[in-house]
């Protein structure tokens with residue numbers, strides 16, 4: 433198959449890229465670092481020539497609902513337009529478990545992303561996955577405030593990005609199914625514990641402070657809602673196993 437990956441250089445995107453290649457697929461890499469700004473410039477349909485499936489794992493880091501919505505709506509419209517013109521048969525998009533009704537901060541953009549996928553002309557598969565184990569690292573970088581790191585209070589059921597990437601490639605190889613069964617990790621974790629374990633594993637001494645973020649975004653994170661439904665498919669690699677394998 434020929435698979436285009438929007439966000440091919442990201443945490444999950446680079447794994448989708450390598451797994452698709454290992455499985456013998458041709459890959460078209462779409463990211464700004466490959467010369468494709470999907471938010472600000474129309475993608476020429478010729479880039480998607482002979483592409484069977486687009487996997488959309490693009491994203492930005494922001495806590496602004498407005499910024500997040502603008503990004504996901506622009507990128508989605510761009511992929512729909514170019515994909516339809518090029519005759520692409522399937523769009524696989526990645527969203528996040530438990531975000532229903534959280535039209536705030538970053539999740540407002542993810543809900544807009546889901547609506548754009550579901551209303552778009554391209555036959556689709558929409559997968560909601562839990563936070564990645566790699567989210568601990570992303571949190572560490574984003575939460576740095578001088579000598580301390582602020583970590584949002586969050587109860588999650590995290591999964592290795594590699595397991596999500598494998599699942600996405602399998603979905604890309606199949607027929608469009610609409611909303612796929614949610615995918616979460618094997619056990620519950622507190623984000624603060626994940627960040628502290630990551631620091632310990634690296635031998636870094638740093639003060640971490642857990643803080644509940646305000647509003648519905650903060651409530652969704654701290655309440656455990658982001659763990660997703662109990663009947664979700666479960667990955668097998670725990671955070672501790674993933675961390676041990678990093679060194």
Ligand SMILES: NC(=O)c1ccc[n+]([C@@H]2O[C@H](COP(=O)([O-])OP(=O)(O)OC[C@H]3O[C@@H](n4cnc5c(N)ncnc54)[C@H](OP(=O)(O)O)[C@@H]3O)[C@@H](O)[C@H]2O)c1
Nearest residue numbers: 439441442443444463464465469470471490491563564567
């Ligand atoms: N991280 C999590 O725990 C998690 C969990 C579940 C779902 N998700 C969802 O999965 C997706 C990917 O997450 P991630 O953590 O892998 O993201 P990430 O590491 O931040 O990667 C984002 C990707 O999007 C690309 N990108 C950003 N702006 C772009 C633009 N204007 N045009 C084209 N490409 C652009 C980036 O490449 P360039 O910078 O080179 O453009 C990069 O390849 C997101 O939609 C996120 O909401 C994430």
